[in-house]
Amino acid sequence: MRGDRLTGVSGRGGLYSAEPRPQPSEQMVPTAVAQLWKSQAFRAAALFGGLVLALWAIWEAAVRLHVVSQLVPAPSEVAASAVELLKNPFYDLGVNDAGIGLHLLSSLRRVMVGFALAVACAVPAGFWIGMSPVIAKAVDPFVQVLRPVSPLAWLPIGLAVLKDADRTAIFVIFISSVWPVLLNTIFGVRNIPSIYLDVSRTLEAGRWTTIRKVIWPAALPSILTGMRVSMGIAWLVIIAAEMMIGGRGIGYFIWNEWNNLNLANMFVCILLIGSVGMVLDRLFAYLERRVRYERS
Amino acid sequence: MSDRKPYLVMKQVTKIFRSKRTAYHALDSVDLEVRKGEFVSLIGPSGCGKSTLLNIAAGLISPTEGSVWLDGKPVTGPGRDRGMVFQSHALFPWMTVLENIVFALECGKGGAAGRSEEGGWKEEVARRYLERVQLAHAADKRPHEISGGMKQRVGIARAMAVQPKVFLLDEPFGALDALTRSSLQEELVRIWEQDRRTVLMVTHDIEEAIVLSDTIVVMTSGPRAKVREVLSVDIPRPRDKQALLDIPEYRHMKKELLGMLLPKDSAVST
Ligand SMILES: Nc1ncnc2c1ncn2[C@@H]1O[C@H](COP(=O)(O)OP(=O)(O)O)[C@@H](O)[C@H]1O
Ligand SMILES: [Mg+2]
Numbered sequence: 227m228r229g230d231r232l233t234g235v236s237g238r239g240g241l242y243s244a245e246p247r248p249q250p251s252e253q254m255v256p257t258a259v260a261q262l263w264k265s266q267a268f269r270a271a272a273l274f275g276g277l278v279l280a281l282w283a284i285w286e287a288a289v290r291l292h293v294v295s296q297l298v299p300a301p302s303e304v305a306a307s308a309v310e311l312l313k314n315p316f317y318d319l320g321v322n323d324a325g326i327g328l329h330l331l332s333s334l335r336r337v338m339v340g341f342a343l344a345v346a347c348a349v350p351a352g353f354w355i356g357m358s359p360v361i362a363k364a365v366d367p368f369v370q371v372l373r374p375v376s377p378l379a380w381l382p383i384g385l386a387v388l389k390d391a392d393r394t395a396i397f398v399i400f401i402s403s404v405w406p407v408l409l410n411t412i413f414g415v416r417n418i419p420s421i422y423l424d425v426s427r428t429l430e431a432g433r434w435t436t437i438r439k440v441i442w443p444a445a446l447p448s449i450l451t452g453m454r455v456s457m458g459i460a461w462l463v464i465i466a467a468e469m470m471i472g473g474r475g476i477g478y479f480i481w482n483e484w485n486n487l488n489l490a491n492m493f494v495c496i497l498l499i500g501s502v503g504m505v506l507d508r509l510f511a512y513l514e515r516r517v518r519y520e521r522s
Numbered sequence: 523m524s525d526r527k528p529y530l531v532m533k534q535v536t537k538i539f540r541s542k543r544t545a546y547h548a549l550d551s552v553d554l555e556v557r558k559g560e561f562v563s564l565i566g567p568s569g570c571g572k573s574t575l576l577n578i579a580a581g582l583i584s585p586t587e588g589s590v591w592l593d594g595k596p597v598t599g600p601g602r603d604r605g606m607v608f609q610s611h612a613l614f615p616w617m618t619v620l621e622n623i624v625f626a627l628e629c630g631k632g633g634a635a636g637r638s639e640e641g642g643w644k645e646e647v648a649r650r651y652l653e654r655v656q657l658a659h660a661a662d663k664r665p666h667e668i669s670g671g672m673k674q675r676v677g678i679a680r681a682m683a684v685q686p687k688v689f690l691l692d693e694p695f696g697a698l699d700a701l702t703r704s705s706l707q708e709e710l711v712r713i714w715e716q717d718r719r720t721v722l723m724v725t726h727d728i729e730e731a732i733v734l735s736d737t738i739v740v741m742t743s744g745p746r747a748k749v750r751e752v753l754s755v756d757i758p759r760p761r762d763k764q765a766l767l768d769i770p771e772y773r774h775m776k777k778e779l780l781g782m783l784l785p786k787d788s789a790v791s792t
Contacts, residue, residue: 421612424582427600429684431629439625443616519615520666 299490307490308497329479330498333468336392336475337460340399344456348404349449352411353437356445362412369408377402377463381470391471395464402463403456410452414445446517454510461503529558529720530579530688535588537574548574550746551588554739556688559718563731566741566750567783572724575741576692579722580606593687602630605681607691611673613665619676620661623648626683651679654713671702678710691723695730704763707733711760728779732772733761740782750782 262268282301287293289300299307315327355362380401384394418441426436468477476499483491532554539546548571556562564572577583579590581600590597592604600606613622627644652658655675660668665676674694681689694710695703707730714721725731731738732755740751757771766772 421608421610422614424600425606425608425612425614426629427582428580428602428604428606429626429629430600430602431625435629439617440614443614446616520664521615 297487297489299493304490304493307488308494311491311494324474326476326479326495326498329474329476330502332474333464333476334502336395336468337399337457337464340396341403341453341457341460343396344400344403345407345453347400348407348452349411352408352449353415353441353445355408356412356415357441362416369405373405373409377459378466378470381467385471391473395467395471395475398467399460399464402459406455406459407449407452410448410455411445414448414452415441417448418444443517443519447514447519450510450514450517454507454514457506457510458503461499461506465499527557528555529560529593530554530556530722531591532575532579533589533591535575535578535585535590537571537578537583538586547745548747549578549585549744550748552741552747552749554749556720556722556737558720560736561714561721561734562723562737562739563735564722564724564739564741565726565728565731565779565783566747567743567785568726570741570744570747572726572741573692576690576722576724580604580690582606602684603687605684605686605689607674607677607681607689607694609693609696611665611670611677613673613676613680615665618662618664619657619668620645620648620652622665622676623651623680623683626680630684648683651683652676654682655679655709669702670698671706674698674706675709678713682713686719688720688722691721693724693726696726703727703730708763710734715759728776728783729763731779732757732775733763733766738779740779743785753778 285301289298311326315325315330317325318328355365377398381394381398384397385391388394388397422440422444423436426440431440464475465477465480468475469481472478472481476495480492480495483489483495532552535549535552535554536547537549539548552575554564554575564575566572574583578585579597581590581597581604597604613619614625617625624644627647649658649661652661655678657672657675657679660672660676665673668676677694681691695706698706711734723734735755738753738755739749740753741747742750753775755775757766757769
């Protein structure tokens with residue numbers, strides 16, 4: 227089972243790729259466990275389970291023994307809150323009383339819209355800037371000055387100009403997402419090996435054909451890297467933005483639980499936000515892999 | 523065997539690479555003539571400017587001075603009348619082998635409409651070119667899935683697909699092992715014999731130059747590289763690589779070329 231070492235982390239085939247195993251029988255069981263234990267994925271999973279239990283135990287003990295503030299809930303209470311919150315996540319009893327699922331969807335919607343708008347602007351702009359050194363030089367000062375600004379700094383301006391909380395949140399997400407996509411698109415377009423463009427020129431490929439069939443696929447992995455980074459930032463920023471604008475959204479939900487001093491719900495929220503963030507990141511990592519090509 | 527009239531002509535080509543602080547005088551008044559249907563090899567010490575000269579012929583680099591003419595017309599930029607085969611094969615890794623060739627066909631006048639100038643669907647035409655380099659079976663593979671020799675054959679098929687007046691090859695087999703190189707040389711000759719297109723090929727391999735060429739152009743070492751000698755290879759075709767070893771003319775030529783290309787100047791000076 228030496229091969230497991232290579233596939234161990236992904237765990238694919240780890241547990242099942244053993245040599246033809248003897249038929250399970252009473253006295254074979256210990257051998258099967260020993261076999262299983264050799265698999266890296268299995269040991270990692272076991273360790274993970276152990277860590278969760280240990281953390282749970284320490285936390286539970288700390289709360290029961292009053293080592294921490296009275297406000298901190300025990301993990302068992304958090305679990306109970308999670309069950310409570312997730313039992314009926316989509317109920318809607320008006321402005322101030324809606325299920326956690328609705329808040330989450332609202333945040334996701336804002337992120338998706340702001341992100342999509344940013345991609346729709348940044349990718350064409352990135353091609354335009356990346357393909358022309360003159361434009362690149364002319365635009366560079368704007369990028370240099372605006373990029374380091376926290377997207378949240380735009381929030382008051384958004385509120386003043388757009389006069390609408392929802393649109394302001396989308397605007398802030400747009401600002402957060404636009405820079406990584408723009409910079410990675412420029413990078414991707416500018417770093418195409420010149421030999422590909424030489425091929426294109428010797429074949430007399432038109433400008434549009436070259437963009438579509440050569441520059442676009444060559445830059446796509448880089449563009450997707452930018453999108454992945456942007457999505458990560460957008461998901462960080464939406465929480466903060468929603469805390470400030472209120473209304474609906476998972477960020478506001480957390481803020482509201484602070485007003486209620488319900489820390490159990492806040493912990494549930496944090497786990498939920500983390501999980502959604504992880505799923506989004508995995509999704510873009512997958513897309514990134516799909517468009518990557520083998521340099522040969 | 524070939525037309526007397528020069529077909530591809532490079533006149534007094536000089537190239538100086540300038541950057542902010544430095545200038546490198548790579549080529550100095552190079553004259554080169556290739557007749558129609560002729561197979562010419564360009565050989566010279568590494569770094570002397572062979573690729574530069576070939577890229578100038580391709581129109582990818584413009585000469586500092588001098589001019590390039592093909593079939594009586596001046597060359598002002600890259601074009602489909604010259605089929606380029608790059609040393610690093612330069613296939614698009616995001617396309618399959620077949621798509622790479624279809625791309626070359628699509629860029630032509632017919633556009634992306636599917637039909638090619640020769641009639642028939644582009645994909646069929648592309649397949650026919652792949653058959654000519656015996657790669658029909660690899661049509662749907664991606665470049666990283668095939669061997670270096672196969673990639674180079676695809677590169678040749680791509681250049682053939684545009685039906686150029688002249689082929690420009692930059693050390694097409696330079697990165698391959700000796701056995702693969704030999705078999706590709708044979709294949710190139712076989713393909714070339716079919717319609718005897720004009721070829722200008724850069725190489726640093728003396729045997730390759732003798733086996734393949736009608737004429738060998740030897741360059742001096744850079745900077746300010748020039749044409750040092752033009753040798754015609756009068757060994758009858760087909761030239762069998764093994765049989766060549768017994769031909770005195772071959773051995774004589776090889777010795778002569780070695781004498782020109784070995785860096786004896788530097789040996790004296792040190
Ligand atoms: N773009 C460039 N800028 C500056 N120098 C260059 C450039 N391209 C080639 N050279 C120089 O010109 C000389 C000839 O290069 P090249 O044509 O590639 O040689 P070869 O193909 O004969 O090995 C080399 O010394 C190289 O460093
Ligand atoms: Mg070279």
